[in-house]
Amino acid sequence: MASVEINRVSLEYPVFEMAGRSLKVSMINRMRGGPAGEARVTALRDVSLSLKDGDRLGLIGTNGAGKSTLLRVTAGVASPTRGTVNVQGRVISLIEKGLGINEELSGDANIELPLRLLGASDAEVAHAKRWVPDFTGLGDFMKLPVRTYSDGMKARLSFAICTAIEGDVLILDEWLSAGDLGFVEKAERQLADVLGRTRILVLASHSLDLLRHACNKIAWIENGRLMQIGPVDQVLNAYIEATTTKVA
Template identity: 40%
Template structure:
């Protein structure tokens, strides 16, 4: 059986900006995207990723760090196959579970229980697989009778609980995770962290974009620092976080 892998060589992802009227518009878009603007074309181009080289194998647990707009989400989407490289190549082997937005694949007009099935199908599971997981997911969410109610009646925290229950029940070979779980209380977040650890153990490769040093320390052992669409550094988690933040983050968290 072929083991999961991610091989990216010299990859770039460009986004053309059509109908740009002025240089100031280009600058405004650039400021939001965090990339670079190419000037060799009549159509302005945002270089969201440039010259990216990554090789990941089974067992790799990689944190993606960098400021907002540095290219982390674009890189995750390149790994998932949502984006094709404009230049270079990206070869991904294995069943990919992209978890970029916990709300994607959920319908506000149907019940929480029905949304469990839909969200699972969206993440590549079969209906039978999800039906066998419903009771476990329901117990984890602690939502009780709310699971019979339409999703539109849920608070943000309740929606996150439901989405986390589904996400942490899947069996991916490659898990691409973009954090969006800050709307739940600390006790439930600790419970979710345990489930995420179990999920990471089941997955072959984890790539996790997050601003939470504690989550990264729990789930990852190496890191990639993205800056202006390029890889600034790739190495051990402690070293990369230290260089990125300017202090020993793991020591501050009490990690040896």
């Protein structure tokens, strides 16, 4: 059984003001009793939600609302300042390009480490080492250091590695970020196949049509707060009304 339990999660991080962006200067100012030049930004505020097998959760909200931060916390990439996150099942996340990839190593050499970080077995790693080069179409570039790749080639490699094994919880920031246009159609088919075998989906997107198509519930995030969570049409209609009113 896969599940996601997020209980009263908040996340804060420090931001150094221009006058205090030097850590050395900030520390000296603090020791002298002056301002350290540090402010704290609250990216998530007391967020709670629960997901079970079959749930397809869409995250909606304006830019900077906290959607990507919530994805990172759910994926275990970021740790909350307060609250708890409990995820049962293997998590596959397509939110961090190049996560676990060493740019000094070749494409071939980079396949195993990210998969091990995702908990892949020996058999899954062996399969990926055969499948990833063929799927990406990178050919001889798989023998070269990743630092020699274009951004599109890096995206291909990252996408292929992340979708090479099956997961229970799939976390996506927008529907697709797989590099060059010529690769997108192929990647969409792979992603649809992976999604069909995934128990829980958490998807952040600005596309209302996509959220209606892919999700069975929506969470509306604004200023780091969970404004509303529930049936797709109910929450999207409330979000549209609030956004329209604010613009007007």
